[in-house]
Amino acid sequence: MDMNSNASNSPRKHRARRLLAAATVVVLAALGTVPATAATRPMTGHDTASATAGRHEARGTLLSVTPVARLGRAEAAAFISGAGMSADTVRHGVRAYRLSYATITPQGRPTTATGLLVLPEGGSHRLDLVSDTHGTMAHRDYAPSVGEDFGRYAPYLHASAGRAVAAPDYLGLGQGPGRHPYMDTDSAVSASLDMLRASRTASRHLGRPLTGDVYASGFSQGGQVAMALGKALQDGADRHFRLRALAPVSGPYDIEHAETPALFDGRVNDTSGLFYMTYFLTAQNRLHPLWKDPSEAFREPYAGIVDDLFDTHHYEEQIIPALPATLKELLTDDYYRKLQHPTGALLAAVRAQDGTCAWKPAVPVRLYTSSGDTDVPIANARSCAADLAKRGVQAPVIDQGETGHNETYLTSGPQIVRWFDRLAARG
Structure with a gap:
């Protein structure tokens, strides 16, 4: 299913990571004054989007800017190296801001979302933009604009190299309202696209206008989102942005044929598989x-608790610990068999998220993965590469070897920055 930046870690490792973040992130300092227009009234994030009915703001309208962190160059380097990267x-220190902006729900109704904008201190006046989309997060406070650990490693990595970074929290995470529609590709793309628009406005008001060039990356769930967002940008979703490159890491690009079968043949570890599939x-x-009643899918006593466990507050x-050890213990016999051979609504839900690689990018693409990943098996990247190859695009699958899921990003992230540097230098 989708692959999370956190689920495969033990609670002990999780607590250690938060302690690491607390030790390496500098105490928030005065970050300068956000222009009054940014703080007191909505700002239109793009010129071409149509306004929603009534009093609702246009999609991508920037609603607020809140400074959340500032790290000098040495502090940024310590934070990144402390993560194992x-x-x-x-090359630069970074300044980070929480943006609130207007977007839409999966049903197309107006809502708001938050995300993290990170700008380098120094470097070019006009900045290229990296769209960084994060992996699975169950608790809303892990999202990049709120959490101070894994969700910020990639944004700080890219910004410290000299690019602006737009890292959406997605719907229902961070300080956005409602529940998170986990693995709903369409709404993840709309929230990410509107985050780019809000970032364009905020960057301009913060004195660091954007060039319009977008380098798309993302990890795990975010790798799949990055591919879908890239297609939207190439198809002209917003005239202000030009896709330059795609570098997703460990994305679940093929739930039907790669990820779900791996739940049953040992390629996905039990804890991660249980977590992701229940969330999904x-x-x-x-x-x-x-289902009409959760007892159709889940055994008791889990049928009565699973939905509440994923309310973004757990x-x-x-x-x-509230779930059993395996999917077989969680699901009814009928639903366990159905998951192995999905039909009807379940198959439709799976296929609605697949196909993010079934297009022809006109930009360079690299697919980062690892043969040792037991959250998102390498078969996902190979399936994506095959989809692209059918359309005449040769995208290398970069195998980081026998490394785990999170470690795949820690190895890949700096490699992606260097690749983006080389592509930018070509003009």
């Missing part, structure tokens, strides 16, 4: 009703 691409089923049931340390 190479810091040799760090409960979220998708709200979008594409999969941590993984709370969710995982």
Whole structure:
């Protein structure tokens, strides 16, 4: 299913990571004054989007800017190296801001979302933009604009190299309202696109206008989102943005043929598979009703608790112990068989998220993955590469070897920065 930046870690590792973040993130300092227009009234994020009915703001309208962090160059390097990543691409300090902006729900109704905008201190006046889309997060406070650990490694990595970074929280995470529609590709793309628009406005008001060039990357769930967002940009979703490159990491590009079968043959570890599939089923049931009563899918006593566990207010340390050890223990016999051979609404929900690689990018693409990943098996990247090859695009699958899921990003992230540097230098 989708692949999360947190679920495969033990609670002990999770607590250690938060302690690491607390030790390496500098105490928030005065970050300068946000222009009055940014703080006191909505700002239109793009000229071409149509306004929603009545009093609702146009999609991508920037609603607020809140400074959340400032790290000098040495502090940024310490934060990145403390995560286990190479810091040799760090050239600048960074300033980070939480943006609130107008977007839409999966049903197309107006709502709001938040995200993290990170700008380098120094470097070019006009900045290229990296869209960084994050992996699975169950608790809203892990989202990039609120959390201070894994959700910020990639944004700080790219910004410290000299680019602006737009990192959406997605719907229902961070400080956005409602539940998170986990693995709903369409709404993840609309929230990410509107985050780009809000970032364009905020960057201009913060004195660092954007060039319009977008380098799209993302990890795990965000790798799949990055591919779909790239297609939207190439198809002309917003005339202000030009897609330059795609570098997703460990995305679940093929739930039907790669990810789901791996749940049953040992390629996905039990804890991660259980976590992701439960999250997926409960979220998708709200979008594409999969059952009339949860007892059709889940055994007791889990049928009565699974939906509430994924309400964005429970941590993984709370969710995982509340579930059994395996999917077979969680699901009814009928639903366990159905998951292996999906039909009807379940198959439709799966296929609605697949196909993000079934297009022809006109920009360079690299697919980062690892053969040792037991959250998102390498078969997903190979399936994506095959879809692209059918359309005449040769995208290398870069295998990081026998590394785990999170470690795949820690290895890939700096490599992606260097690749983006080379592409930018070509003009």
